[in-house]
Amino acid sequence: xxxxxxxxxxxxxxxxxxxxxxxxxxxxxxxxxxxxxxxxxxxxxxxxxxxxxxxxxxxxxxxxxxxxxxxxxxxxxxxxxxxxxxxxxxxxxxxxxxxxxxxxxxxxxxxxxxxxxxxxxxxxxxxxxxxxxxxxxxxxxxxxxxxxxxxxxxxxxxxxxxxxxxxxxxx
Numbered sequence: 001x002x003x004x005x006x007x008x009x010x011x012x013x014x015x016x017x018x019x020x021x022x023x024x025x026x027x028x029x030x031x032x033x034x035x036x037x038x039x040x041x042x043x044x045x046x047x048x049x050x051x052x053x054x055x056x057x058x059x060x061x062x063x064x065x066x067x068x069x070x071x072x073x074x075x076x077x078x079x080x081x082x083x084x085x086x087x088x089x090x091x092x093x094x095x096x097x098x099x100x101x102x103x104x105x106x107x108x109x110x111x112x113x114x115x116x117x118x119x120x121x122x123x124x125x126x127x128x129x130x131x132x133x134x135x136x137x138x139x140x141x142x143x144x145x146x147x148x149x150x151x152x153x154x155x156x157x158x159x160x161x162x163x164x165x166x167x168x169x170x171x
Contacts, residue, residue, distance in 0.1 A: 022170050023054040028158045029166030030108040043105045050097040059095035064147035071122045074130040108167040116159045122152035
């Protein structure tokens, strides 16, 4: 079946675009995953913010990725230039990165400065993790700030000196 999967042998569904990316050659980076047009005519750009080399490096520690989620979402939604365009920041289920959804049509290079600032914030963050209380989070004890900082520091090397393979999906 060309890019289709069977559902109980009765229906077929097209494989979604993100499952057609060659994860065996994917490098850490920032990729335009998709652009969608809402019924009201707004464009949303989804970025794949890939922190590890899938299937070739260990996935990120789940608690660290949860911490990155709290810190990145807080930073992005408080950024004076971008806050009104930030729709979502959240971890991938495979624990190899996160998704950033912004209102508007953008390229990876457009958000690089914002992501450098975001990951610098995470890499140097000290103190209480925003929203990491029983009242504010469904699993507030599931955090790992030291590992989140290490992941952010490592990812900054990619963000500060991106190569073409860090900005466009492999063919």
